[in-house]
Amino acid sequence: xxxxxxxxxxxxxxxxxxxxxxxxxxxxxxxxxxxxxxxxxxxxxxxxxxxxxxxxxxxxxxxxxxxxxxxxxxxxxxxxxxxxxxxxxxxxxxxxxxxxxxxxxxxxxxxxxxxxxxxxxxxxxxxxxxxxxxxxxxxxxxxxxxxxxxxxxxxxxxxxxxxxxxxxxxxxxxxxxxxxxxxxxxxxxxxxxxxxxxxxxxxxxxxxxxxxxxxxxxxxxxxxxxxxxxxxxxxxxxxxxxxxxxxxxxxxxxxxxxxxxxxxxxxxxxxxxxxxxxxxxxxxxxxxxxxxxxxxxxxxxxxxxxxxxxxxxxxxxxxxxxxxxxxxxxxxxxxxxxxxxxxxxxxxxxxxxxxxxxxxxxxxxxxxxxxxxxxxxxxxxxxxxxxxxxxxxxxxxxxxxxxxxxxxxxxxxxxxxx
Amino acid sequence: xxxxxxxxxxxxxxxxxxxxxxxxxxxxxxxxxxxxxxxxxxxxxxxxxxxxxxxxxxxxxxxxxxxxxxxxxxxxxxxxxxxxxxxxxxxxxxxxxxxxxxxxxxxxxxxxxxxxxxxxxxxxxxxxxxxxxxxxxxxxxxxxxxxxxxxxxxxxxxxxxxxxxxxxxxxxxxxxxxxxxxxxxxxxxxxxxxxxxxxxxxxxxxxxxxxxxxxxxxxxxxxxxxxxxxxxxxxxxxxxxxxxxxxxxxxxxxxxxxxxxxxxxxxxxxxxxxxxxxxxxxxxxxxxxxxxxxxxxxxxxxxxxxxxxxxxxxxxxxxxxxxxxxxxxxxxxxxxxxxxxxxxxxxxxxxxxxxxxxxxxxxxxxxxxxxxxxxxxxxxxxxxxxxxxxxxxxxxxxxxxxxxxxxxxxxxxxxxxxxxxxxxxxxxxxxxxxxxxxxxxxxxxxxxxxxx
Numbered sequence: 001x002x003x004x005x006x007x008x009x010x011x012x013x014x015x016x017x018x019x020x021x022x023x024x025x026x027x028x029x030x031x032x033x034x035x036x037x038x039x040x041x042x043x044x045x046x047x048x049x050x051x052x053x054x055x056x057x058x059x060x061x062x063x064x065x066x067x068x069x070x071x072x073x074x075x076x077x078x079x080x081x082x083x084x085x086x087x088x089x090x091x092x093x094x095x096x097x098x099x100x101x102x103x104x105x106x107x108x109x110x111x112x113x114x115x116x117x118x119x120x121x122x123x124x125x126x127x128x129x130x131x132x133x134x135x136x137x138x139x140x141x142x143x144x145x146x147x148x149x150x151x152x153x154x155x156x157x158x159x160x161x162x163x164x165x166x167x168x169x170x171x172x173x174x175x176x177x178x179x180x181x182x183x184x185x186x187x188x189x190x191x192x193x194x195x196x197x198x199x200x201x202x203x204x205x206x207x208x209x210x211x212x213x214x215x216x217x218x219x220x221x222x223x224x225x226x227x228x229x230x231x232x233x234x235x236x237x238x239x240x241x242x243x244x245x246x247x248x249x250x251x252x253x254x255x256x257x258x259x260x261x262x263x264x265x266x267x268x269x270x271x272x273x274x275x276x277x278x279x280x281x282x283x284x285x286x287x288x289x290x291x292x293x294x295x296x297x298x299x300x301x302x303x304x305x306x307x308x309x310x311x312x313x314x315x316x317x318x319x320x321x322x323x324x325x326x327x328x329x330x331x332x333x334x335x336x337x338x339x340x341x342x343x344x345x346x347x348x349x350x351x352x353x354x355x356x357x358x359x360x361x362x363x364x365x366x367x368x369x370x371x372x373x374x375x376x377x378x379x380x381x382x383x384x385x386x387x388x389x390x391x392x393x394x395x396x397x398x399x400x401x402x403x404x405x406x407x408x409x410x411x412x413x414x415x416x417x418x
Numbered sequence: 419x420x421x422x423x424x425x426x427x428x429x430x431x432x433x434x435x436x437x438x439x440x441x442x443x444x445x446x447x448x449x450x451x452x453x454x455x456x457x458x459x460x461x462x463x464x465x466x467x468x469x470x471x472x473x474x475x476x477x478x479x480x481x482x483x484x485x486x487x488x489x490x491x492x493x494x495x496x497x498x499x500x501x502x503x504x505x506x507x508x509x510x511x512x513x514x515x516x517x518x519x520x521x522x523x524x525x526x527x528x529x530x531x532x533x534x535x536x537x538x539x540x541x542x543x544x545x546x547x548x549x550x551x552x553x554x555x556x557x558x559x560x561x562x563x564x565x566x567x568x569x570x571x572x573x574x575x576x577x578x579x580x581x582x583x584x585x586x587x588x589x590x591x592x593x594x595x596x597x598x599x600x601x602x603x604x605x606x607x608x609x610x611x612x613x614x615x616x617x618x619x620x621x622x623x624x625x626x627x628x629x630x631x632x633x634x635x636x637x638x639x640x641x642x643x644x645x646x647x648x649x650x651x652x653x654x655x656x657x658x659x660x661x662x663x664x665x666x667x668x669x670x671x672x673x674x675x676x677x678x679x680x681x682x683x684x685x686x687x688x689x690x691x692x693x694x695x696x697x698x699x700x701x702x703x704x705x706x707x708x709x710x711x712x713x714x715x716x717x718x719x720x721x722x723x724x725x726x727x728x729x730x731x732x733x734x735x736x737x738x739x740x741x742x743x744x745x746x747x748x749x750x751x752x753x754x755x756x757x758x759x760x761x762x763x764x765x766x767x768x769x770x771x772x773x774x775x776x777x778x779x780x781x782x783x784x785x786x787x788x789x790x791x792x793x794x795x796x797x798x799x800x801x802x803x804x805x806x807x808x809x810x811x812x813x814x815x816x817x818x819x820x821x822x823x824x825x826x827x828x829x830x831x832x833x834x835x836x837x838x839x840x841x842x843x844x845x846x847x848x849x850x851x852x853x854x855x856x857x858x859x860x861x862x863x864x865x866x867x868x869x870x
Binding site for chain 1: 442
């Protein structure tokens with residue numbers, strides 16, 4: 001699995017403005033090397049002389065680039081003794097700028113009399129980046145990491161980022177151009193993965209390491225990169241221990257400010273069983289997601305049940321929350337300081353064509369939108385509150401173009417007051 | 419262009435359906451109907467649900483570990499070793515062992531395996547070949563090499579896949595598979611899948627419309643009709659190669675006659691009339707999307723050159739058979755007319771007829787998006803065992819050019835595979851070969867399964 005630390009890029013969500021999608025076309029200079037390589041092959045076939053040169057574009061190269069490529073090819077051929085001439089020449093070189101799923105391919109059909117010989121060079125595909133529009137309490141997303149494999153959970157410090165993948169845990173450290181992979185260790189599940197794998201990751205009490213929970217497994221490791229040659233101190237064991245639900249300062253169920261609220265996870269499925277530690281004092285249904293929410297009487301725990309219903313536990317009672325019909329299965333608390341101070345960031349329900357994130361406040365038992373939806377160019381596959389509570393981290397899966405791998409982004413979602 | 423756009427729209431719709439925002443629920447039974455046999459290969463949908471291969475192809479066609487977790491080649495790809503995933507058990511709780519895999523593989527392909535010898539070495543398998551096997555990891559993902567072992571159970575066979583056969587396969591017209599709770603890949607979301615075979619497309623669509631089926635087939639030539647009927651259609655990229663397989667004996671031992679046949683076929687008419695413009699016309703074995711050089715193989719009909727190549731020779735009446743349903747038979751009739759225009763006398767015969775067949779119209783599935791492996795799998799399916807060793811596009815083109823110029827296989831069209839689904843089906847994706855990946859499917863209307 002290849003991890004590609006990506007340069008941070010910010011996207012600002014506003015109501016009025018939608019940033020146009022931008023595609024970075026490769027600079028003509030990028031064509032110098034393949035043009036020279038193709039000219040080499042053509043000259044090797046033809047030898048010095050004249051040839052009628054034709055060029056057609058069957059690829060997605062912008063038409064604006066074609067004249068420059070033609071000039072490059074003509075110059076390169078000339079430098080190798082092949083002079084571009086008119087159609088009366090006995091030799092014809094028909095160049096096709098083509099492409100396949102892996103990149104561009106330039107093909108030259110060199111015709112001498114009745115004989116045709118073929119030369120071709122592979123051209124690296126130019127990178128293309130897309131920005132997505134958003135609108136907006138103003139939600140912002142900032143891409144921390146882009147990968148070609150699923151990320152289940154991640155934990156970020158000033159200098160390190162730990163990403164939990166289905167079968168490995170990866171440590172990145174900050175570099176000038178983004179996160180750089182430093183170590184990777186297998187989780188070593190003995191049982192098979194579930195179809196919808198999930199994970200949670202938190203700091204250890206001393207803040208020097210992390211604890212990650214996965215279905216049937218618990219892992220602990222250091223946030224420090226290994227010394228050269230030494231293995232990364234990261235260990236996993238089979239475990240049915242409950243998972244940390246949130247970076248809890250105060251447990252809504254025990255009132256203990258030092259307790260981390262935990263929940264037992266059904267390792268054969270994709271949800272929590274409904275059993276909390278410490279106990280909630282009421283029977284809870286199985287749930288996909290939970291988030292701590294400050295309430296007038298202390299803290300509440302918002303649960304996203306596997307039946308699609310959202311309920312709030314407060315004062316040892318389970319109460320239904322309305323206004324959540326548009327919510328997906330994932331939400332997390334964000335302590336923005338705006339409005340009521342804490343919002344719930346919820347993913348979309350899938351009823352719309354694209355996924356979205358939106359902030360809600362729950363002053364009573366109804367979720368009230370406090371931002372406009374922030375469109376996400378993909379599907380939100382995981383969402384959790386960052387350790388400082390001031391941001392939410394989201395994993396977004398970008399559906400691949402035909403015959404290409406999906407990509408995953410770890411995004412930081414923050415809100416600014418409007 | 420419009421055709422490609424239409425397919426792109428369908429593929430985009432597929433991607434949308436795969437972008438679920440609510441987490442899937444466990445439970446429920448998916449009802450599938452197909453024209454063919456649910457179990458027999460190629461294309462038996464139940465096989466891949468029950469059995470796994472040593473490798474698998476992801477939806478993008480890239481080789482991924484399955485029952486083997488890693489592999490390595492030696493001796494210039496003449497020897498390969500595949501290490502088995504530890505802890506995997508068959509559905510009858512027997513451990514997956516090297517010996518069991520060896521027995522399964524040996525039984526799968528007999529004397530026509532890509533390797534000469536396979537034997538278990540501890541928890542690994544060693545393949546050796548008389549010729550190099552550069553594409554073996556991709557070839558082992560083919561459903562011919564799925565790993566199963568016989569049992570005394572009514573089903574008679576057990577595998578390691580996400581579903582287990584329930585009861586006897588009977589007359590192969592119906593297969594019911596149940597979730598394998600202990601599958602190494604994870605328990606599937608669905609509790610069961612029922613696959614009904616030998617069902618005409620018309621009946622499949624009827625059952626879908628009245629809620630008796632959740633997933634039915636849409637032949638390429640009926641994709642337009644399915645859209646007109648507002649069925650929710652998901653389609654693969656063009657992965658099914660329609661090609662004429664030619665005998666190299668009898669009259670067609672003459673390569674010029676074979677070349678003349680290749681020039682006489684009117685691919686455009688086949689595409690427009692029979693297959694309703696749903697495919698890509700091709701004269702190359704691999705589609706343009708994989709190589710970028712398909713335009714180097716002209717697909718235009720050239721009757722003058724066909725006559726010239728025939729050189730006044732009038733061969734005896736050629737026999738032409740088509741494998742498949744009504745559209746293939748119609749296509750065969752049309753090809754016979756095309757060939758008649760070039761001076762050939764062609765009789766369309768039954769593929770099962772016990773007589774020498776000169777030309778066979780067949781479909782081949784492009785199983786890998788790795789060009790070398792894709793080409794080799796097509797050639798093997800066509801009975802042309804060629805090991806593709808090309809490393810660069812130019813080498814691959816040269817290899818493909820030599821094969822196409824032998825005119826033992828005349829590529830005609832690349833067609834998509836398509837299915838229609840009911841509104842309760844979630845997260846259906848198609849594999850690299852266009853097969854529905856049912857192990858990731860869930861149903862939107864099931865009551866949440868709260869019990870592990």
